[in-house]
Amino acid sequence: MKRFLATVAIGALLVSAAPGQRGALAETPADQLVVAFNMSNVLTMDPAAITGGETVQILNNVYDSLVSLNPETLALEPRLAESWEIAPDNMSVTFHLRKDVTFASGNPLTAEDVAYSLKRLLKLSQAQASMLTSRGFDAEQADAQFVAKDEHTFVLTLPAPDDPKLIMMVLAEAGRGSILDSKLVQENETDGDMGAAFLTNNSAGSGAYTLNNWRANEYVILTRNDAFWGDAPEMKRVLMRHLPESQTQRLGLEQGDIDVGFSLAAPDLRGLEKNEQITVESVPSAGFYYLAVSMKDERYADPKVREALRYLIDYDGINGAIMPYFGVKRQQPINSYVFAALPDPGYALDVEKAKALLAEAGYPDGFETTLRVISTQEFLDSATAIQATLAQAGIKAEIITGDGGQIYGAMRERSFELLVGRGGGGQQPHPDSNLRAMAYNPDNSDEAKLTNYQNWRTSFFDEALNGMIESALVEPDADKQATMYEDIQRKMEELVMSIQPFSERVVTAAYQSDVHGVVVDPWTSRFEDVTKER
Known part of the structure; x- marks a missing residue:
């Protein structure tokens, strides 16, 4: 903590002790934001190569996208594109760009920059390209798929029938959707790398902030972009500190040295909730436990046994005692904030019902099994x-623990019996995002190795269900599509x-109560508001 307090005054981010509501405690400057999070997975600042929500959280502030997701409703909203039209056949989207946007370099932003950014993504074929390539986009066809019709009109053509709204949701995320200053990037190419070396430590965006400095596993400094097309952010600078220890973040918040903490453990969050000067906020995010x-x-191939397991989970007990700050009760396979999501079916712990189902399946006395789980506390x-609840019905489960690589x-x-895990899509607020992970399995053979599909991992296959998912995705009528997704859940x-x-x-996340406009979910987080x- 002494090292943190000594190094928090980096460059112009001098945090001085200032008397105020906290008395003798330190207080960050009124126009500078100090954020603590875990940046162990932050390996590059190149939008095409980033992985994980932490880097998305950084680059959301540095780069703009064509559209964005409203942090509260998750509805698609204009960003660089003032408006758009989806073609009647659902095979293309025409975006009309703002005419008042310049990059931080001063270069004007045009449709050519949009086309270049998406073509670069496919040509480099790094981490962020996978979502587009999985939907049929291809580097060899990119000139036809991404077209600058004129200076402020960009046309995206789908390579196969799909839901264009879902593609727009994909492009709302930093990384795959980040629009780069093509002129600046090309000026900094090295040996045909399309600017990869330059963008590892530099930015070429039009967002509210520019990347001032990044030191891996130490800090990121963002500086206000005076050329930003939107309202000028109140925060002149943002310091994002790598503080993976929850207790260090808690102490920094309590002493006023940190404005926002994004990586806190449950015991420290419970402690901070008692502090009137700290706000603790939880919001829904992608996926499920x-x-x-x-x-x-x-x-487990017997549906009676699987049904019995439904009634051997203490949903209320787990969510009430274990999951605060990590999860809220949900039993449907589609995130609650997604359109067409049905309410929970109302499963509850019912040992007698489970015993009856097991008896029908031929296991009146239960059986022995293994239950795999990573050793992180809530899991x-x-x-x-x-x-414990399985044991009440005679199922004796031996817990096998390990790290993520071992368990997942x-x-x-496909070498396990039972497993407690987390996943299930949902990064895009669209039912297909969840269903591709939780239900879809186009090829159940071991040789297919469709490891991205969690349903394949469990060896569950239903051809009719696959067809329902494929049909719902391409249904152009919004009301019919919603009904189809409801039918899929049933x-x-x-x-x-x-x-x-x-x-x-x-x-x-936890933050000082006099700090407003914090967006907790890293996938939609921006600091401009x-x-x-003070």
């Missing part, structure tokens, strides 16, 4: 609770899927 079974195991505590590795190899309930959610993921009452 779930209990998964392997259909390769003949016991392990949830698995322990499930182990076994799932990817079908999944009838099938008794191999993955049963018990909690919808939430993300939590943050203000302080």
Whole structure:
């Protein structure tokens, strides 16, 4: 902590002790934001190569996208594109760009920059390209798929029938959707790398901030972009500190040295909730905590056994005692904030009903099994609770712990029995994002190795369900499409899927109560609207 306090005054970000409501405690400057988070996964600042929500959280402030997602409603909103039209056949989208946008370099932003950015993404074929390539976009066809019709009109043509709204949601995210200053990037190419070396440590965006300095696993400094097309942010600078220890973040918040903490553990969040000068906020995020079974195991291939497991999870107990700050009760396979999401079916712990179902399946005395789980606290505590309720019906589950590679590795190899995990899509607020992870499985063979599909990992396959998912995606009528997604959820309930959610993921942050405009979810977080009452 002494090292943190000594180094927080980096460059112009001098944090001085200032008397105020906190008395003798330190207080960050009124026009500068100090943020603490874990940046272990921040490996580059090149939008084409980033991974993880932490880097998205940084680059949301540096780069603009054609559209954005409203942080509260997750509705598509204009960003660089003032408006757009979806073609009647749903095969193209025409975007009309703002005419008052310049990059931080002073270069004007045009449709050519948009086309260049998306073509670069496919040509480099790094981490952020996968979402587009999985939907048929291809570097060899990019000139036809991404077209600058004129200086302020960009046309995106879909390579195959799809839902253009979902493609727009994909492009709303920093990384794959970041629009680069093509002139600046090309001026800084090295040996045909399309600016990759330059963008590792530099920015070429039009966002509210520019990348001033980044030191891996130490800090990121963002400086207000005076050329920003929107309202000037109140924060002149943002210092994002790598502070992976929860207790260090808590102490920094309590002493006034930190404005926002994004990586706090439950005990410290509970402590901070008692502090009137600190606000603790949780918001829904992508995916679920779930209990998964392997259909390769003949016991779990029986729908009666899977149905019994539905009634051997203490949904209220787990979510009330273990999941605060991490999740809220959810039993449907579609995130609650997504259109067409149905309310929960109302499963509850019912040991007698589970015993009856097990008896019907031929297991009146239960059986022995294994339950895999990563050793992170909320996962392990949830698995322990499930182990206890399984035992009440005669299912003796041996818990096997390990790190993510070991536990999810076994799932990817389809070599497990029961598993408590987290996942299920949802990065885009569209049912297909969840269903591609939780229900879709186009090829159930071991050789297919469709490890990105969690349903493949569990060896669950239903051809009719696949067809329903494919048809709903390309339905152009919004009302009909919503009805189709509702029907899919009811079908999944009838099938008794191999993955049963018990909690919808939430993300939590703590911040000074005089700081306003904080967006907690890293996928939609921006600092341009943050203000302080000081």
